[in-house]
Amino acid sequence: MRELELTDGESLDFARTHSGVVLPSKTSVNPYLIGLKIWEDIEKRYDHPTEEMKKRFGARAGQGREKMFEVREMESDTSFIRNYLTEELVRELDLYLYQKVGNEWRIVETDWEKVRDKIWKSRTNGGYPLLHVVDGDYQLTGELYLVHAYEGNELDVKYTEKTLPSVYKLWGRTVHVESVLEGRAVVFSYDGRKTTRKFL
Numbered sequence: 001m002r003e004l005e006l007t008d009g010e011s012l013d014f015a016r017t018h019s020g021v022v023l024p025s026k027t028s029v030n031p032y033l034i035g036l037k038i039w040e041d042i043e044k045r046y047d048h049p050t051e052e053m054k055k056r057f058g059a060r061a062g063q064g065r066e067k068m069f070e071v072r073e074m075e076s077d078t079s080f081i082r083n084y085l086t087e088e089l090v091r092e093l094d095l096y097l098y099q100k101v102g103n104e105w106r107i108v109e110t111d112w113e114k115v116r117d118k119i120w121k122s123r124t125n126g127g128y129p130l131l132h133v134v135d136g137d138y139q140l141t142g143e144l145y146l147v148h149a150y151e152g153n154e155l156d157v158k159y160t161e162k163t164l165p166s167v168y169k170l171w172g173r174t175v176h177v178e179s180v181l182e183g184r185a186v187v188f189s190y191d192g193r194k195t196t197r198k199f200l
Contacts, residue, residue, distance in 0.1 A: 029095070029119060037093060038084045042068055081120040087112040095119070100182075122153055129155055131177065144171045148179035155179050155188075157197075164190035 006014070022033045043064035045053065053059040059067075075083065090112040097109035097118055109115060130149040138145040144167070148155055160177060167175045167190070174191045178200075185200040 024093070029122075031123070034081070034085065034089075034093065034095075034119070037089055038080065039068060041086065041089055042071060042084060078120045078123045081116065081123060085116045085119065090115050118152065121151060124151075129153070134178075138176065141173065143174040143176065146175070146177045148177060150180040154181055157181070160188050161190075161195045161197075164188060164195050168192055 022030070022036050024030060024033055045064070046059055046067040047062055047064035049057075049059035049061060049063075071080065071084065095112075095115045096107050097115055098105050098107050100106075101108070109118075131146045132149060133144070134147050135143075135145040137143070146167075155177070160179075164175055164177065174189060176187050176189045178185065178187045180186065181197075181199075187198050187200060189196050189198070
């Protein structure tokens with residue numbers, strides 16, 4: 001950006017926008033920050049490869065930018081994270097998994113591979129949950145029964161409870177979504193009047 005002939009206002013706009021994109025968050029993962037750090041790491045590692053990288057991958061010094069273009073061509077968002085988010089980056093970015101235990105939030109996992117896997121899995125399907133229609137005539141009443149393909153990522157409870165009335169509007173009858181919450185099977189239901197939650 002410094003090489004472009006920008007006005008002071010344009011430079012300020014860029015700096016403000018850029019800092020907003022790569023700003024770390026204390027409560028969630030900023031995928032743009034992680035992506036930027038991975039790109040920087042790829043360039044650094046392939047500009048100055050270790051002896052092991054030279055032997056295993058045939059890496060030569062000064063190939064960082066070339067490797068970045070190769071990765072850009074070959075990887076999807078999910079494979080990019082899975083293949084290039086290293087243990088060192090997980091530590092540098094202070095990434096960990098946390099969840100609510102009782103009434104407080106606690107760190108529940110710091111193993112870098114589990115943290116990496118949780119991040120790339122959360123990007124699968126664009127970060128949207130995968131739901132399967134299991135029964136369109138549940139209990140022989142025309143109710144809709146959906147099952148969330150749970151793979152370690154819980155549904156956002158508030159969003160689920162706000163979404164069910166819209167699904168009800170489309171279906172015209174009671175709708176149910178089965179998932180996992182706090183390690184237990186649960187069914188969210190909406191009958192046209194209220195949303196309920198029942199653990200199985």
